[in-house]
Amino acid sequence: MDSAICGGRSVTTDDPWYSDAWTPTEGVRASPRRLAQWLQQGGRVSDRLFDRWLRRDSRVVSGTYWTPLDVATRVSQWLHRHNTRSVVDIGSGAGKFCVAAALTCDCEFTGVEHRPHLVETARELALRFDVHHRVRFLEGTFGRDPLPEAEAYYVFNPFRENLERTERQLDNSVCLNESRYATEVQQLTTFLGGAPARTLFIEYGGFGGHVPASYELLHSERHAPCLLRCWRKAEHAQLAPNRVHSYARRG
Ligand SMILES: C[S@@+](CC[C@H](N)C(=O)[O-])C[C@H]1O[C@@H](n2cnc3c(N)ncnc32)[C@H](O)[C@@H]1O
Known part of the structure; x- marks a missing residue:
């Protein structure tokens, strides 16, 4: 199980918020659209989730x-x-x-x-x-x-x-x-x-x-x-x- 911070609370992969944001094969992977929604609603998104959408060489130095x-x-x-x-x-x-x-x-x-x-x-x-x-x-x-x-x-x-x-x-x-x-x-x-x-x-x-x-x-x-x-x-x-x-x- 993995977790992220959203809307001031911690969400996990068990959370219904998260259900369409990851697939078993990809692991935890909130879509850019979902991350954008969280941010726009004033939620806190972890840098780790956002950085997954960077190329690997950029992700590791983020x-x-x-x-x-x-x-x-x-x-x-x-x-x-x-x-x-x-x-x-x-x-x-x-x-x-x-x-x-x-x-x-x-x-x-x-x-x-x-x-x-x-x-x-x-x-x-x-x-x-x-x-x-x-x-x-x-x-x-x-x-x-x-x-x-x-x-x-x-x-x-x-x-x-x-x-x-x-x-x-x-x-x-x-x-x-x-x-x-x-x-x-x-x-x-x-x-x-x-x-x-x-x-x-x-x-x-x-x-x-x-x-x-x-x-x-x-x-x-x-x-x-x-x-x-x-x-x-x-x-x-x-x-x-x-x-x-x-x-x-x-x-
Ligand atoms: C610390 S990073 C910040 C990146 C970005 N502003 C951010 O906050 O996510 C600094 C960046 O500035 C670029 N940089 C450094 N000197 C520069 C210059 N003279 N002209 C253009 N880019 C430069 C580097 O290649 C590097 O990507």
Whole structure:
């Protein structure tokens, strides 16, 4: 017997809720439609159930590299509260953040990712969860390719991998190093400094740099093991665009 968390209660494979969500040959396997319904009803779905719909190579690294479901659903509540219509995930990986958040809000999501095979995986995930009309994934490198315009930008510490030992990196399909890290962190700070007033910036686990002082902190919550923060660029933010919030903000 296996169990999942749904609607604040634990459900098992004996539960009638679960009866059409698995088959004896596949084991516990809630369909994407069923998982989406649970999330939309405010239920808590375990990451393990959601991750079954990722390709195996992406599934095994999910706990380290992809946004947890409770973070994605919290972000979608904030997006809804701030009437946000478009979001770009900078470094979208296997698409978990964009797809999971799209299940619980009406925004349009664009994921930008420099690994082509992850772009493929992410498109597949959006199709499986039937959100592909609102969620798209582009192959691109932040800092080299222009970012699509959006009302909000999301990051889950995308550049940190540059500092990891080779065996802890996702794969060797892109060139990673410390100097790239420093450059991209600086480029993101500059990008945020130049973004239009009222742009939202949401970071999970930070990005290695400081958010410009022209942003005000709207929400801050710890979702173990990282800090989730939502910032908004002030209406009249043209002064000193290069000043930054100076306190340590590492996730
Ligand atoms: C920690 S994962 C987060 C994935 C996704 N945002 C999520 O939360 O599920 C960071 C991703 O950013 C990608 N990435 C890192 N640097 C990038 C860059 N400069 N341009 C595009 N993608 C990048 C990595 O390949 C990786 O897939």
